Amino acid sequence: MASLxxxxxxxxxxxxxxxxxxxxxxxxxxxxxxxxESAEKGRPYxxxxxxxxxxxxxxxxxxxxxxxxxxxxxQEKTHLCVVMTSDRxxxxxxxxxxxxxxxxxxxxxxxxxxxxxxxTVGSKGNDQLKRVxxxxxxxxxxxxxxxxxxxxxxxxVGKMVIEKFExxxxxxxxxxxNQFKNVITQIPQAQQIIPLNNEGEESSSEESYEFEPxxxxxxxxxxxxxxxxxxxxxxxxxxxxxxxxxxxxxxxxTRNAGEMVDKLTIEYNRSRQAAITKELIEIISxxxxx
Amino acid sequence: xxxxxxxxxxxxxxxxxxxxDVSEVVVPAFEGEMGILKDHISIISFLKPGIIKIxxxxxxxxxxxxxxxxxxxxxxxxxxTSTIFNLADMDKSKQQYLLKQAEEEANKIxxxxxxxxLADQKVEVLKTLN
Numbered sequence: 001m002a003s004l005x006x007x008x009x010x011x012x013x014x015x016x017x018x019x020x021x022x023x024x025x026x027x028x029x030x031x032x033x034x035x036x037e038s039a040e041k042g043r044p045y046x047x048x049x050x051x052x053x054x055x056x057x058x059x060x061x062x063x064x065x066x067x068x069x070x071x072x073x074x075q076e077k078t079h080l081c082v083v084m085t086s087d088r089x090x091x092x093x094x095x096x097x098x099x100x101x102x103x104x105x106x107x108x109x110x111x112x113x114x115x116x117x118x119x120t121v122g123s124k125g126n127d128q129l130k131r132v133x134x135x136x137x138x139x140x141x142x143x144x145x146x147x148x149x150x151x152x153x154x155x156x157v158g159k160m161v162i163e164k165f166e167x168x169x170x171x172x173x174x175x176x177x178n179q180f181k182n183v184i185t186q187i188p189q190a191q192q193i194i195p196l197n198n199e200g201e202e203s204s205s206e207e208s209y210e211f212e213p214x215x216x217x218x219x220x221x222x223x224x225x226x227x228x229x230x231x232x233x234x235x236x237x238x239x240x241x242x243x244x245x246x247x248x249x250x251x252x253x254t255r256n257a258g259e260m261v262d263k264l265t266i267e268y269n270r271s272r273q274a275a276i277t278k279e280l281i282e283i284i285s286x287x288x289x290x
Numbered sequence: 291x292x293x294x295x296x297x298x299x300x301x302x303x304x305x306x307x308x309x310x311d312v313s314e315v316v317v318p319a320f321e322g323e324m325g326i327l328k329d330h331i332s333i334i335s336f337l338k339p340g341i342i343k344i345x346x347x348x349x350x351x352x353x354x355x356x357x358x359x360x361x362x363x364x365x366x367x368x369x370x371t372s373t374i375f376n377l378a379d380m381d382k383s384k385q386q387y388l389l390k391q392a393e394e395e396a397n398k399i400x401x402x403x404x405x406x407x408l409a410d411q412k413v414e415v416l417k418t419l420n
Contacts, residue, residue, distance in 0.1 A: 055361075211334055232302050
């Protein structure tokens with residue numbers, strides 16, 4: 001049995017851990033509200049963008065010569081996967097859920113004998129993936145300096161993806177991120193952004209538009225922007241998910257620490273009483289023997 | 291019948307502006323400035339760097355944009371843009387900063403024609419703001 005002193009020290013250490021997790025939970029809750037707000041505010045843009053592209057791609061006259069970003073290169077040999085994770089840990093299953101999803105996708109692609117290239121956004125994903133897929137990772141981006149997800153960062157990633165696409169480095173691009181549903185549920189998502197997968201979606205209007213300049217030119221201008229927009233959307237969802245996940249993880253940790261403190265306190269009190277009883281017995285039996 | 295329509299400007303971070311008493315909007319479309327009045331035909335076009343003028347009952351407003359898409363449908367004008375500033379809030383230092391950035395971009399060596407054109411446009415517009 002641990003000595004009284006040891007128990008005391010352990011209780012103190014668990015208590016200070018609890019303080020930390022509690023503070024982290026509070027911080028995450030505050031950040032979550034902000035992240036959630038900006039995720040919601042960012043939605044109209046991506047929705048509108050999607051709408052315009054839908055209208056455009058329906059209006060396009062010559063489907064054969066549609067821009068490659070929309071229709072693809074005609075083959076699916078090389079896959080590029082953009083795995084978006086956080087830069088910080090201590091957020092429960094947030095990162096490992098994305099990684100799990102991504103890994104099963106990677107395995108599928110490699111099984112089919114296709115080539116795989118990976119871009120990791122966020123250092124945690126890179127840490128977890130480089131052990132197994134180290135040779136596949138072509139780029140690692142991290143936005144540790146930026147406090148909130150902002151469009152410029154997303155644009156940087158988007159431009160890089162497009163550059164690589166135009167250089168013919170890959171045929172299909174998929175992004176992995178966590179979609180924010182609520183504080184306890186985040187759904188890891190795999191979304192294909194190149195070629196754009198619009199099938200099954202109906203255009204909201206049958207109306208015909210006038211285009212200026214023509215459809216092709218607008219589309220070829222719009223599609224790269226759409227890539228950045230999708231990535232930005234993923235970043236927003238991700239940051240809300242990260243904070244939500246961290247909040248619930250830290251809430252659990254705080255509760256567990258509390259339970260542990262209770263248990264340790266009971267043990268401490270018991271051994272204190274045992275020690276007192278033992279001393280009393282010693283004194284009494286000592287007195288009796290006189 | 292009123293001659294007013296709705297305009298909405300959205301940037302990636304938020305819905306930037308919403309007005310429903312607009313009588314005319316002038317946008318710097320890619321092939322030249324374009325004025326949009328009520329009952330304009332449905333149109334999709336994209337923007338080059340320039341000034342968006344919004345004329346409405348509650349006062350005129352001017353915005354500087356660097357890029358974007360305009361969609362007009364059923365008397366709803368949506369403008370999607372990633373970079374937009376209200377000219378009323380734009381001070382000298384901000385303008386100088388943007389100008390410097392644009393000039394740097396225009397003077398890059400390995401720049402393609404279209405980005406060069408866009409950067410030159412930015413410089414031109416920003417200079418006229420002085």
